[in-house]
Amino acid sequence: MLKNLFILIFIVAATGCIKETYNMDKLSKEAHLSPTWGVAAVRGDISFSDLVDPNDSFDPIDSVIFDENNFVRLVFREDSVIDLKMEDYYDLNDMISFNEVYQLGDLKIAPFSGSIKYTLDQISQNLSPVQRAQFLALDGTNSVIPPFPVTNIGEKTYSPFSNFENVTFKEGSLIIYVKNNLPAPVSGISLRIFNTAGHIPIGNESIIPLINPGQIDSIYINVANIMMGNSITAAISLGTPGTSTPVLIDLDVQNIEVNITGKDMLVKSGRAIAPPQNISAIGEGDNIDTVSFDPGSGVEVTLIDVTKGDISYSVRSKSQLTSIASVTLLSALKNGVPLTESLTVNPNSTYNGTLSLDNTVIDMSTIATQPYNMVVVEHEIIVHSNNTMIDFSSTDELELNLKLLNTNFNYAKGYFGQKTESFDPDTLDLGIKDILKKISGYFLISSPSIKLNYANSFAVPVEINLRATGYRAAETVDLGLAPFSLSYPAAPGERDKEDVFIINKNNSSLSALVSMPPEIVRFSGSAKMNPLGNTGSRDNYIFGNSRFLGSLEVEIPLEFRMNNLQFTDTVDNFMQEEENSEDNPVNPEDFEFLRIDIKAENGFPLGVSLSMMLYDSVANVNRSTIEAEDILEPAPVDNNGHVTGPTECSTSIKITRDFWNWVNKADKIIFMFTMNTTADGSKDVKIYSDYKINFKASLVLKPDIKFNLDSISIKK
């Protein structure tokens, strides 16, 4: 009984009332979880100075400047945009160079002389036999010398002269002295001189009418342009009227003496011994010469102050003479003393040397007729043949070459010409062409400026002509800057001048150019020295280290206005899921919604709106759009463009399932940001570094997390 009761109880307990039958074989494994989660995503309390430190550098911006009142300026710097050195314009080494060839000219030779005698005996030998016999009979007696007619008493050759072999005289005279050592006067003396070689007469026949006993008479024979050897023969004819009184007659002693002398002879060629002689009169005919320099077309140098340097010179002799030269630069004063140099040039050789110009002032203005580019040189040149017979010609040359070397100038003064140096045209590509294609709307930067900071140590007036043109598609804007002059130092006391030239909206169209903004800017320009030309004052100074160094500083104060400035960009749809992507259990289309709540206190005078479009480029249609108007509203500003207080704004951006449905069907996403400054860009606003934006962005999402009960695995 108990057993039955027991079984009954179990039956009741076990099989009482079956409420439901669950066929677990038909359990659906589909599962999902779709909670709604909100989380604070991003926050920020950011001021401009948090994002940008003063003097930060961002390519291409070189620095961001915060003024004392926190106003922000962007500065682009380009150092050493212009770097012109003295050697870019002038090479004074080339300017001061000299080369001249001098002919030595006519030389003097040492005096020479010779003597021949005709004895009475020799004379009587040329008489008739009767007269000969007569004289023979009278020899040794005191008798009256019988007269005889002019008789050729024959030729006699002088002893050869030792100081030349043959010469052609430039000028000079042979002086022939005839001395009557007979006791009777001689008359009708006819004298002819011949080069012994070739018996070539030298000059014409000379006649002396009468020479009394014991008297001398002379004949001058001009030998200019006459070639004469060192052996001369004289041919004499004479007569006598006899004596009226008896005289001692000595045929062997009593004679006619003929002396020949050459003196102050100037030869122009030949072979001779040249005694030391000063030929300094070569050149301009005296020992003073001017050396003329050619520093370049239109350049007139009046003075050079050399701190260190040398004159390199070479003297090349094309003569068999030895030259001893002494050169003095009268207008090159070293410590107040003219520079002098002595040198010896051997025959047919070149002598090289250097003359130090350290601490030397070269005055090139001492010549009244040309008070520039000229240096006065005094020279003394002694030549000789070392007591040897040499071949010589007055056209023998001496070549002089001068060049400045390794010269450091303190300064040079003069007029350095009206040179124009053009800057190489340059194109500045801002690299924003692609960005500009995506930008539309109105944007104006109010007060940009370009500063040319320069240091100029050329004491020369310079006028700059700077041209710049901005290009953006078909639009161009010229800078429109008039040529301007640069400051230069008041030399010689002032050697350097620093100054700045500012290009801004007051003297150019810079604001319009910068605000284009341009894709590229083409620069060109030129610098003209001495724009007024040569005024005759010759008061340009260039220093040895003269340099023009210029840097550009483009300054853009953040004072601007924007109206409907839109930046549109089309990117590949990064939200699109890759094919066969199985890793992510949550697919974007599984979001019922995703909402971004943004609350902000905007202290910037800049408002932003955003729209995001899913674009199907194949069908050329926008599939879905998310609009977020006035994510930020601009803060109000006062009349000076300074923000007076923040603006509170609140936005929700809802991304719906519809959007998610199209995510994988659109291949592109188009973002469009629209920005406006306060009052829709109708007035300028200024950016200060203490502007702040405080915002909080929250993400509220309702994902639809699908999973399968068969394959539940917990993933992190």
Next chain:
Amino acid sequence: MIRKINFVLIMLLAVVVYDSAAQNSQVLYYMNLPQNHFLNPALRPSNTVYIGLPVLSGINVNVNNNFFNFSDIFIKRSSGDEIITIFHPDYNVSEFVKKIKDINFIEPQVLVQLFGLGFSAGRDLYITLDVNERVEGNVALPGDFLRLGFEGNEQFVGGRINLEALRGDVKYYREAGLGFSKDITNRLRLGIRGKVLFGMAAASIDNKSLGITVNDDYTHTFDADLMVNLSAPVEVYVSDENTIDSMAFKDSRFNSSSEIIDYLLKSKNIGFGIDIGAEISISERFKVSASVTDLGYIKWNRDLTNLKAKSQFEFSGIDLLDVYEGKMTFDSLGQELLDTLEKSFKFIDTQTPFTTYLPFGVSVGASYNLTKSISLGLLSYTRIIGKQYREALTLSANVNIGNAFSTTFAYTAANYSYDNLGFGLAFRPGIFQFYFLVDRIPVTWNKLIFEETTIPLPESWNTIHTRLGMNLVFGNKAKKKADRPMIQIQ
């Protein structure tokens, strides 16, 4: 049909070894069974001696929860026989969320009675000795925690997700109890049962404060002041940033059976407990009783790990300035949130002994004997677990015939359900006392079909209490009245 019945019988008989002792069995209280001294040490069974045998003492597994049944999770479509879960896209999960209580608990309990002995000593003294192996757990999940998982945090904007009710307490301990009950007066019987508790392992969460505040701007503030105490052979690795890196079981300590035995027998975690009870006979028919059971504690000293988390952390998103400075990316938002959650709990690893208290129960009952064999009973059982309590109120009709047959029909309102019918049956052929109790008879059942197998399942399984067992009892004859007439008529 017969096959199904046999299947169910087999299932139930297999539950012979299941003895629910931890959660009070309301049906047991007024039944004439030696085990009722667990509910009130003043209650004395009718037998002189009872022995609870180790093999047959049983293992009790009991799981209670208060927030879902089978049909809450699995739903049958209105047409067709497809089954869907609450996670199915076609199911409105908010319907399930509505069922979530503010505090949702799950209480698994296991008890293994190693030995039981009870005997009378003297006229009215009854002594009991029991050794039980007990595993008790109770995990309370705040409703907000579950709502957060199912529906997200949008509903909490502007408020606080209160997780202070999050509780976890699992203990494995051995209980050796010695009980005494005696008539103090002819109306008052008192009982006391002292227990020595030997803790094996424990994990408990002492939650002083835990919550997440969700502000209007979706910033979250995490606040935590809780302590996780462990007494177990585990190694917890805490990073330099005081976050938990990993936890590992020290299985190297259990390489041999002797090490296992040492672990089980040489516990340093000692505690004490007490059950006290009283029964007052107001009149011959009317009795009231009351007891406090499982009042005790265990002090844990072995294999200690304390993880204290006390911090407050706010997550307000990533700072855009950090992104700008390259310290962070937008993609790291999710990781940043997880890191914040991790960082919001900074654990300090100490090894401080801790004390856990047993959930105790307070029983108050009254019974009225209609007849010698039939009584009506009213029992209120309140179980206090930390700051929470659970109340069960039972009305029973009890029959006890000659200490050989006892049955009880009970109605219990408990655990948010009001359709708990209980039944108990005990009969004693000879010295073997068989009994069967069920506190909640599943009135309605669901049938589950797995391929060709059919399994019946109670429709509601918030509470599963069954007891089936066997005792050896001696000295159960009902005492005849010993009164002698004052005048004997011969």
